[in-house]
Amino acid sequence: MTFSQKVLSRASGKDVVTGDIVQAKVDLAMSHENSTMVLSSFRDIGAEKIWDPSKVVLLFDHRVPANTIKTAEAHREIRLYAKESRLPNFYDLGEGICHQVLPEKGHVRPGMLIVGSDSHTTTYGALGAFSTGIGATEMAAVWATGEIWMRVPETLRIHVRGKLKPHVRSKDIILKIIGELGADGADYRCVEFTGNTVDSMSISSRMVLSNMSIEMGAKAGICFPDGTTDRWLTDRIQGWDNVETDFGQNSTPDEEEKFDISTLVPQVACPHQVDNVCNVTNVEGIRIDQAVLGSCTNGRLEDLEAAEALLRGRMVHRDVRFIVVPASREIYIEASRRGILASLASSGAVIVNPGCGPCLGGHQGILAAGERCISTTNRNFRGRMGSPSAEVFLASPDTVAASAILGKITDPRKV
Amino acid sequence: MLTGKVWKYGDHVNTDLIIPGRYLDNYDANHLAAHAMEDIDPSFASLVKCGDIIVAGRNFGCGSSREQAPLALKASGVGAVVATSVARIFYRNCINVGLPIIICDIADDLSTGDTIEIDLSVGEIYINGTGKLISFDPLPDFLLDILERGGLIAHMRTQISL
Numbered sequence: 003m004t005f006s007q008k009v010l011s012r013a014s015g016k017d018v019v020t021g022d023i024v025q026a027k028v029d030l031a032m033s034h035e036n037s038t039m040v041l042s043s044f045r046d047i048g049a050e051k052i053w054d055p056s057k058v059v060l061l062f063d064h065r066v067p068a069n070t071i072k073t074a075e076a077h078r079e080i081r082l083y084a085k086e087s088r089l090p091n092f093y094d095l096g097e098g099i100c101h102q103v104l105p106e107k108g109h110v111r112p113g114m115l116i117v118g119s120d121s122h123t124t125t126y127g128a129l130g131a132f133s134t135g136i137g138a139t140e141m142a143a144v145w146a147t148g149e150i151w152m153r154v155p156e157t158l159r160i161h162v163r164g165k166l167k168p169h170v171r172s173k174d175i176i177l178k179i180i181g182e183l184g185a186d187g188a189d190y191r192c193v194e195f196t197g198n199t200v201d202s203m204s205i206s207s208r209m210v211l212s213n214m215s216i217e218m219g220a221k222a223g224i225c226f227p228d229g230t231t232d233r234w235l236t237d238r239i240q241g242w243d244n245v246e247t248d249f250g251q252n253s254t255p256d257e258e259e260k261f262d263i264s265t266l267v268p269q270v271a272c273p274h275q276v277d278n279v280c281n282v283t284n285v286e287g288i289r290i291d292q293a294v295l296g297s298c299t300n301g302r303l304e305d306l307e308a309a310e311a312l313l314r315g316r317m318v319h320r321d322v323r324f325i326v327v328p329a330s331r332e333i334y335i336e337a338s339r340r341g342i343l344a345s346l347a348s349s350g351a352v353i354v355n356p357g358c359g360p361c362l363g364g365h366q367g368i369l370a371a372g373e374r375c376i377s378t379t380n381r382n383f384r385g386r387m388g389s390p391s392a393e394v395f396l397a398s399p400d401t402v403a404a405s406a407i408l409g410k411i412t413d414p415r416k417v
Numbered sequence: 418m419l420t421g422k423v424w425k426y427g428d429h430v431n432t433d434l435i436i437p438g439r440y441l442d443n444y445d446a447n448h449l450a451a452h453a454m455e456d457i458d459p460s461f462a463s464l465v466k467c468g469d470i471i472v473a474g475r476n477f478g479c480g481s482s483r484e485q486a487p488l489a490l491k492a493s494g495v496g497a498v499v500a501t502s503v504a505r506i507f508y509r510n511c512i513n514v515g516l517p518i519i520i521c522d523i524a525d526d527l528s529t530g531d532t533i534e535i536d537l538s539v540g541e542i543y544i545n546g547t548g549k550l551i552s553f554d555p556l557p558d559f560l561l562d563i564l565e566r567g568g569l570i571a572h573m574r575t576q577i578s579l
Contacts, residue, residue, distance in 0.1 A: 039484060065442065069442075121506055123482075137484035137513055139510075139568065186476035219504055219505070383431045390455075390456040
């Protein structure tokens with residue numbers, strides 16, 4: 003059985019094959035600010051209580067602290083609902099981005115079936131969970147019943163081998179893959195990332211791969227659990243004991259793609275599509291107005307460390323706003339403890355509170371007409387980060403930091 | 418049977434183009450309708466008529482899970498979306514909010530302003546004026562059922578009351 007077949011067989015209580023449509027039991031359901039839409043639909047359905055409050059996680063991350071009166075009122079509604087309903091897993095606006103916070107708090111385990119009312123819910127695949135995004139109304143139905151219909155997806159195995167060169171990171175790998183396969187290259191399928199490059203990656207780096215699987219249309223994007231996963235979970239889940247080891251690693255995928263990344267150079271996704279990818283050398287020298295380091299893709303400790311290492315003792319270019327958004331409170335504290343935040347601030351970075359920041363154009367760094375931004379985030383769609391005439395380039399933390407220093411898109415290997 | 422005038426778009430029309438993130442702090446249907454397709458076609462919201470049909474190429478609705486995307490289209494009067502392929506969350510969201518969504522490679526045969534007729538249960542699209550009839554795989558019955566009830570909320574109500 004493939005990974006998808008194994009998880010969906012367990013979740014539906016019968017042996018499934020690819021293409022089956024099953025009614026599956028959900029192990030974990032996550033919602034952020036759109037909980038207000040979920041709650042509204044939940045009430046419209048006529049449901050009285052959440053099927054299993056211990057399996058629902060709510061938190062705020064998209065617009066924190068509240069950026070408008072509307073947001074403040076929406077936050078208040080959910081805050082009150084969580085309190086009145088005694089939801090055990092409600093995190094208010096202080097914790098950070100859902101896709102970092104849920105793994106950190108030990109909610110995510112290998113083999114789980116997880117749904118979230120956010121497209122980047124695929125991130126939890128880095129820990130071996132089958133994890134996918136759904137809409138708000140569908141989440142309301144999950145709250146009511148704990149179940150969802152799922153089609154058992156085909157499997158696309160992406161085998162990545164080779165050792166990365168300095169200043170080349172998992173972000174460059176996933177951009178390269180999306181550039182090659184296209185924005186719908188993995189449509190509806192479960193992507194399995196394998197190979198010695200993935201084996202040697204940290205969980206944070208694997209999260210980048212799983213996170214951006216959705217940018218090629220994947221239903222889920224997983225890395226098979228291994229010793230690294232086990233160590234990570236041991237630190238997060240009290241009494242964590244790895245009992246399951248067969249996740250379908252030896253199954254035959256429907257399709258396999260191979261990438262040798264030993265000569266890969268830093269990649270950049272150019273406006274206005276994530277699959278519009280080229281080598282950084284093709285776009286070097288393009289002037290930028292803003293650089294953003296953060297998001298559920300690249301706001302983790304190793305990302306902040308990489309940027310700080312390049313910026314240490316230097317200044318952000320005077321024509322650039324460099325916005326840094328740690329992905330979670332835990333990361334914020336650890337980066338602070340290690341002096342990374344002080345160093346970045348000394349170099350001229352503007353450090354904002356953990357959350358989604360400017361990624362989706364809500365606040366904290368919206369672009370004016372005609373402005374250009376290089377960002378470690380995950381989408382460069384027209385209008386994504388502000389004005390529809392602004393441009394967003396996506397790149398790794400190294401490339402973004404190097405570009406912030408020189409005020410133009412810069413190859414981090416040359417700084 | 419759905420009949421409407423075509424609004425034609427290309428490949429990879431993402432959810433930020435359908436409803437930009439800057440409008441997502443307000444879920445009011447009229448607000449969403451007023452900004453539908455704003456960043457790809459600023460004239461759309463003011464000119465779209467009830468029952469009009471969006472016809473597009475590959476990967477329509479890619480990107481965010483925001484249900485406001487199909488809601489904005491539905492609120493603006495759009496009666497159906499027909500695309501060569503559709504991103505999966507958008508596809509599910511359409512069914513769940515009661516907006517018919519059809520996977521059919523028809524964009525090359527059509528221009529904005531053409532009129533088409535769609536038979537959802539049989540799986541046929543008829544192009545007025547050319548006499549051309551194109552088949553597509555009809556939705557599975559359980560999804561047609563959700564659509565016929567107007568979306569998942571109404572469908573769930575009947576489930577809960579059973």
